[in-house]
Amino acid sequence: MKPTIRILIAVAALFPATHLLATTFQPNNRIVRQLTIEPGGSVWIDNPFGSIDVIGGEGTVISVTADRSIVASDAVALKEAADAVAIAFDGDSKVRLIRTVMPALRNAHATIDYTIRVPKNVAVKIGSKSADHIRVSHITGSVTVNGFAGTVIMEDVSGASALNVVNGRVIYDYQQNPIAKADVQAVNADIDVYVPASAKFEWLADTINGDILTTFPIHGGRFAGTIFRGQVNGPGGPTINTATMMGRVLLLAKGSNPGQASSMRLNPPQHRPTPGDVMLAPAVKVQLPFHNGDWPFVASIADIAIGEIRGNAHIRIGAGEVELGAVFGQCTVTLMGGPLNLGDITGLLSAHTGAGDILVRAARMGGEVSTDGGLLRVLYTGGPMTLRSGGGDIIVGQTSGAIDAQTTSGDITITGDPRQRTLKVGARTTQGNVNLIVSPRFGADIDATIVTSDPDVNEMHIDFTGLTVRREQAGAKTRIHATGKINGGGERVELYAAEGDIHISAQAIAPVRLANPRR
């Protein structure tokens, strides 16, 4: 029998017993229990709601004190909650499991605060959803904490430790020089680590939104992406890994002034600049009605909303949302991820995002716009534009310049300026339709191709006469190819749609009129 199956059977057998063993709080709200444990044993504490204090000491006895609080909307709900919320003590002298039994409560909320005294050499494992604090102190064994929200305090923990926290704060307070590995993975929590000034260890720190600060002199510090690695007081010693995505990391030498901590992100020691350094810049939010002059801007995470930039804009951001009402000069925006909303761009436009939609209201001189995945819409362009989407529709509301549009999956719709008798257009989608809408007098040399596995579904719809349409079979696919001149010919229009239709529609189109920018 596989070990997993054996464990499942054992768990199933123990489950009813757990309820029989569950200890209720009535008539009062405190439980005190003592359990024996062997040296080097494990204590598992599973308490979804409530604080946990684990204090290491001498001896072979675990002493548990649990205080329960219930808030209920009425007396009935209070009684129901009081009957339901209990503690289960499982395991044996090698492994002790202390578990809060808390079914879903109706109109009530319960918390249990634990104070647990354990022999200092035991391994401690804690699971929690929400706690005011989880404090583990004076433990020489290993410690594992898996929590969602709350402050986690590790005080004089000399064994290996691993913390996984989502929200809240993490505080490590080393009474002695660290001798075992510590690993903290957080999402939105700040991390503070206090270490004796003489401690020697390797420090890893990672954050994309906060800062990395220390009062220690760091040797050989370097960044790999957003991950900082450095040696404290020279090579050797254990590794302390402090990673929080949105929080900040602070490593303090005991007795030093936190105000004197220096930023590793802003002043990376011996750092060679790389294109990914944008993630080392601080995170900011910018909201301005206008900015006079050029606006160079770099940030790791930033949401930007600016009415007008009366100059050139040069923006580099790791992640965020960018909204620019008008840019009077050239506009260059590069995002690693996030949506782009650009208004009236007077100069040349160059915009890219690693993920997200892009909307450009007017690119008067055209330019280049691309997204690795997302919808791309340009309402008007007065100049030639190159448009690329890694997956998503491309829509050009009206163009007076040449268009070169490509998407790996999505429809492409391009409407020509009716004032232009001809336009150079290239549109290519490897999965989707191509729609070209032009005025009835539009002239061009057309080269349109559909490659499809279902020629009954995918067709050419061309409102103009004079084209020759051929069908060829290429393996399992059919190639429908239309070529020729419309209205006497003109610029080259090259359209390609795989598994989609091609429409060339002749319509009466109202020309776009742009307002003059207020300078």
Add this chain to the structure above:
Amino acid sequence: MSECGVMSENMPMLLTESLDPVQRERTHQHIESCAACASEWSAMKETWQILETLPTVEVPARVKKRFLAEISAASAVPANVVPFRRRSAARWLAEAAAVVIVGGSAFYAGHRTTPNVDPRSTPAEITSYSIAESRVLPAASISPTIEGRPDIQNVQFTDASPSNPQIGVSFDITSHVTVTGKPADKSMVRLLRYVLENEDKMSPSRSRAIDWVRATYSRVDNPDPEITEALANVLRNDEHQGVRIKAADTLQSMQSAMTDGTRDALVEALKNDPNPAVRVKAVEALAKLARSGAVLDPDMLDTLRKKAAQGDENVYVRVKAAEALSSIQPR
């Protein structure tokens, strides 16, 4: 007889949409899974389309009137019921054959006996029957149950104005039909769901259908969950990345109609969709859900937690996942 043989016999009736719903579904499924039958079906459809291009033979009004009088009694249908099925194949074929035989004979005889008579010179005898019939039906008068897989084409959407609660969906089936009603009408919801979930029945594109659904239902206070479920199915199954992006984006704007199924679809998209924009929309929708105080199940929390920590994920997706987690109060 082999299954292919049975299906082959069903194809003419499938072409005229006169199979019963169960047989129709079965035949469609077989065609989709059998290359030989798919090829035969394709050829048959092509032949059918070519037939449409043959010249029409004008039938003398006297003959047409008598013929229509005979069939009108048999084809009477309750006024308030509009099935999505065509007339039976036998009847349809018999009618078509009768029209061709009678019309052809009349044409031949007419040309032999009265060579200079223009049939259009007798307008008073032309009946009001129109082959290209166009009907407008209130949603309340049609059954919300759509039987079989009716082949609808040229789907268009109408929405008069924000002040007018009426919306409309037009399409070609046996005739051009427009169903009008309020966005909350069950029949309208079912029809839109059918439109969204059957790309091969859609013309010109599902992408536009989703745009329209978003524009219409973002104004509705409590959109029917069937609409969000249809969008969730699009998000799960559509091959077109542009369409999936729009489906996720539209789901984000219809939070009040989210079901467990739609949430699961968003979580699945966040976990596995190869297009980063789909993952962006999915995580934004989940973040919005979290901010609204909705209870997220452990799988959602786990997915958000993993996404926030996933080093090779797009940084914007990670940030949004972290933002979603920051607004969650564990319960």
